[in-house]
Amino acid sequence: MLKDMEKPMQPQVSPFILGVDVSKDSLDVCLTRKNDGALQHQKFNNNREGFQRMKAWMKHQGCEAGTDTLCCMEHTGMYTRQLVHYLLARGVHVWLESALQIKRSIGMVRGKDDKVDAQRIARYALLHQQQARCLSLCGVTLERLKDLQASRNRLIKALKSIKGTIQELLPIDPVSAKTLEQVNRKAIKGLEKSKEQVEEKMQEFIAKDGELKRKYDLMTSVKGVGKVLAISLLVYTQGFCRMDDGRKLACYCGVAPFEYRSGTSVMGKTGVSKFANKELKQVLHMAALSSIRNNGEVRTYFERKVGEGKSKMSVLNAVRNKLLHQVVAVVKRGTP
CATH class of the missing domain: 3.30.420.10 (Ribonuclease H-like superfamily/Ribonuclease H)
Structure with a gap:
């Protein structure tokens, strides 16, 4: 391969x-x-x-x-x-x-x-x-991971659709909500079981490919980076062969800040571009929240910046950037 x-x-x-x-x-x-x-x-x-x-x-x-x-x-x-x-x-x-x-x-x-x-x-x-x-010929493992990831996303959407409808109906019509929960119970369990099986298969394919397993272990050694983000990054960067620069990857994920200025009349706020991989950005967002909760250094950084008057979303975006740069650094360096 x-x-x-x-x-x-x-x-x-x-x-x-x-x-x-x-x-x-x-x-x-x-x-x-x-x-x-x-x-x-x-x-x-x-x-x-x-x-x-x-x-x-x-x-x-x-x-x-x-x-x-x-x-x-x-x-x-x-x-x-x-x-x-x-x-x-x-x-x-x-x-x-x-x-x-x-x-x-x-x-x-x-x-x-x-x-x-x-x-x-x-x-x-x-x-x-x-x-x-x-x-060159894409690794078979990466292609299978991409297909499994798409299947996982569809299963999650289906679960959210069913559960969301029940939760919305519960405060309005509890009897009807409970009826929906009963008739969809098997479907929900089946979807959750399929999701677990898909995730197990993804781990199996990674374990069989030595190079991908090495990069996967390096990424998950960064606090806040879980299996979902690690696999997403492997798929979208094609094992970091297509994209191995932190700034470019941040731009691709839609978390790199850009200025919006022209002359003296246009003085817009610095912000991120809408041209981004929205799915990867969402996974990265959840990882950043997890990092703030579980990583003491990141939590201290977040609280300090917010205390200085920075908006929470601005600081959260900086955390997303830091996560990506840490991931790229450990993969390129080859050490956890």
Whole structure:
């Protein structure tokens, strides 16, 4: 199993650029050459047979679909997984880029068409390939952890929905609330049991992967960092191969403060950006609260800053930042 999940591309320029717009059932593929910039488009099915036809079509265009090719596509979750694995197994450089990054680099556009989107992705990759961050085969463990984490989140939402309805109804109509509790008792127990089994499976997969287990143990050695935050960070940073800088990780989680000023007329408050991973931010928020309750040093820091007149949310955000920087530090240092 390959461990380097995302790394900067080598300085050399790929002679062929492949832009792919991925949907559930189909792939819109645009192939361009570094020399002339000519665009060739074709549509294929998003399955093994379609991948083989795509490879044959690329070979007909003079592209070997190997190390001579850079393939750029947007993050579309599970729909890209099979294609990414197929291309990486053949040595193709695969670059998963943010859809927002591509969209903003193009400027104002009107309408939406899969063929045009593939062309735009290919042009973007051609212009910015020196900044490409290419993948290798993701560890099987990380992929399974990601799937289990998504399943856990769905189970938690279902439990909150059922329990929340009962709690809201209890002060208004106790008889009806108790009836709902009785008829949903088995469902609640079943969901809680499934949640426990999912968490056990996550621990099993981590225990089987020595490198992930080492990083997991390092993260959980930080007071306030529990198993939920540790696994979330492993999944979203791809084992800290995709993101290993404290400031960048804080920005990704939406806890890095930014100034809002311009000249003498715009003097807004320093605040965090709304462009963030909201799910990871929520988990980090709960970890920060736990750290304030259980870590004497953090609690002293929090009380001191609040006593100095700082708002509680501002200090809490600083605690979230400290947690992230501590996590990154212990992982990079390799000691608890």
